[in-house]
Amino acid sequence: MDSNVNAINGCHQSIVTIDDVSFFYENKKVIERLNFDIYERDFVGLIGSNGAGKTTLLKMIVGLLKPSAGEVRLFEQPAGSFRDWERIGYVPQKNAFNPLFPATVREVVLSGLYGKKKMLRRLTKADHQKCDDALYAMRIEDLADRRIGQLSGGQQQRVFLARALINNPELLILDEPTVGIDAETQAGFFNMIKHMHQHHHITFIMVSHDIDMVQSYIGPEPAQKSGGLSFYVKHTHELQDCKETNLTHSMQQLRETAEMLG
Numbered sequence: 136m137d138s139n140v141n142a143i144n145g146c147h148q149s150i151v152t153i154d155d156v157s158f159f160y161e162n163k164k165v166i167e168r169l170n171f172d173i174y175e176r177d178f179v180g181l182i183g184s185n186g187a188g189k190t191t192l193l194k195m196i197v198g199l200l201k202p203s204a205g206e207v208r209l210f211e212q213p214a215g216s217f218r219d220w221e222r223i224g225y226v227p228q229k230n231a232f233n234p235l236f237p238a239t240v241r242e243v244v245l246s247g248l249y250g251k252k253k254m255l256r257r258l259t260k261a262d263h264q265k266c267d268d269a270l271y272a273m274r275i276e277d278l279a280d281r282r283i284g285q286l287s288g289g290q291q292q293r294v295f296l297a298r299a300l301i302n303n304p305e306l307l308i309l310d311e312p313t314v315g316i317d318a319e320t321q322a323g324f325f326n327m328i329k330h331m332h333q334h335h336h337i338t339f340i341m342v343s344h345d346i347d348m349v350q351s352y353i354g355p356e357p358a359q360k361s362g363g364l365s366f367y368v369k370h371t372h373e374l375q376d377c378k379e380t381n382l383t384h385s386m387q388q389l390r391e392t393a394e395m396l397g
């Protein structure tokens with residue numbers, strides 16, 4: 136990656152730093168001495184064969200796994216002492232629900248509010264407003280009271296994206312968000328993600344098996360390869376004047392996105 140651009144501009148924050156990270160499951164080496172930097176508003180497409188370590192890497196970034204060696208830093212803080220988890224939205228792989236799972240869409244989206252913390256307080260009016268905004272942004276308000284298990288795969292993905300968006304995250308991490316979804320719905324979902332990247336102040340990391348889709352947005356060559364992992368990177372901060380980088384995105388903007396996409 137061209138870190139000079141960031142060094143010159145100086146004001147573009149490092150969002151994720153992977154500093155000489157290795158990971159082993161017992162004796163099985165999955166990631167070896169990986170170095171990679173992700174800056175504000177980058178879109179990173181992560182491609183790799185089955186078992187290459189994509190999910191393992193994402194889990195280290197969201198603090199679910201600790202590196203065996205090296206360090207992950209989030210927003211320039213060591214991941215081990217990072218506490219602002221609401222700045223990060225994570226949509227894990229294969230969220231498929233048992234049709235009998237009793238939670239409603241609204242309950243699933245609200246559960247995103249507290250990240251790793253248990254819900255220790257009563258929900259406020261503001262919490263419900265955030266939930267309504269996230270449902271609206273994903274155009275699933277009409278599904279709010281349906282059981283999650285009774286929705287299609289594409290509808291469930293929108294619910295999980297709404298859950299990840301409820302805290303207005305600065306970094307959005309998607310682990311194969313369109314697995315098991317028909318081609319047309321996949322294309323629509325990816326268009327929505329691209330639009331969000333172009334119009335909101337969000338940094339993306341997206342694992343995908345769909346190399347054509349990733350290359351069509353980012354370009355033909357990966358910025359970096361390591362082991363079985365290929366990192367495709369699109370920088371958008373280079374297009375912006377630094378002085379404008381304290382732009383904030385908001386659910387209002389996401390509403391506008393939803394309206395534009397019809």
Ligand SMILES: Nc1ncnc2c1ncn2[C@@H]1O[C@H](COP(=O)(O)OP(=O)(O)OP(=O)(O)O)[C@@H](O)[C@H]1O
Nearest residue numbers: 160161163165183184185186187188189190191192
């Ligand atoms: N909890 C675990 N214990 C032991 N080995 C594991 C564990 N989780 C994953 N692995 C192994 O580590 C390797 C990397 O797994 P990971 O899920 O990160 O790969 P991936 O690139 O996301 O694969 P896929 O494309 O199939 O989702 C695989 O060989 C997997 O079998």
